Amino acid sequence: MAQLNVLIAPDPRLKIVAKPVSSVDDSVRKIMDDMLETMYAEDGAGLAATQVGIDKRIIVMDVVWDEGSKRAPFKMANPEILWCSEETSIHNEGCLSVPGQRGEVERPSKIKVRYLDEKNTLIERDADGMLAVCIQHEIDHLNGKLYIDYFSPLKQQIILRKLKKYKSYA
Ligand code: GNR
Ligand code: NI
Numbered sequence: 111m112a113q114l115n116v117l118i119a120p121d122p123r124l125k126i127v128a129k130p131v132s133s134v135d136d137s138v139r140k141i142m143d144d145m146l147e148t149m150y151a152e153d154g155a156g157l158a159a160t161q162v163g164i165d166k167r168i169i170v171m172d173v174v175w176d177e178g179s180k181r182a183p184f185k186m187a188n189p190e191i192l193w194c195s196e197e198t199s200i201h202n203e204g205c206l207s208v209p210g211q212r213g214e215v216e217r218p219s220k221i222k223v224r225y226l227d228e229k230n231t232l233i234e235r236d237a238d239g240m241l242a243v244c245i246q247h248e249i250d251h252l253n254g255k256l257y258i259d260y261f262s263p264l265k266q267q268i269i270l271r272k273l274k275k276y277k278s279y280a
Pocket of ligand 1: 153154155156157158161201202203204205206207243244247248251
């Protein structure tokens with residue numbers, strides 16, 4: 111396994127729309143494992159291939175954060191939201207590509223998602239809570255979108271300016 115470098119906004123590669131994988135083979139499984147290793151190393155709850163400069167529709171997540179609970183990693187290729195609830199909820203989101211910042215985003219509370227798992231099996235499942243938030247956040251990355259894109263241009267400018275400062279200290 112290998113740890114990968116996470117791109118920081120406003121890197122133009124974060125705006126690339128990722129391409130579907132044709133199937134989940136050994137090379138895709140290796141990317142999933144390297145992404146999970148990177149995500150755990152950076153203390154993230156999820157990671158999209160776009161964030162590590164890989165132009166493929168692959169995301170990984172682990173949203174179980176209780177002390178002592180087992181890791182529950184999700185690996186998904188070509189994730190698609192089939193349905194989302196009209197009911198929304200607001201969550202304070204963070205992003206490894208926008209380090210040190212957080213912001214509130216309103217999204218559908220419940221979703222139905224279809225994806226290929228690490229065995230190349232097509233799975234459909236419902237998600238709510240933090241898992242639903244994370245899946246939507248990661249699919250946004252695959253579409254070249256960051257959570258701060260939901261904010262006003264002024265608010266985005268403030269965050270990107272703070273990020274520049276943060277970068278010069280990092
Ligand atoms: O680590 C992360 N935490 C998080 C918190 C609230 C909503 C979404 C996330 S995902 C983020 C990791 C990341 O940047 N994934 O793309
Ligand atoms: Ni993110």
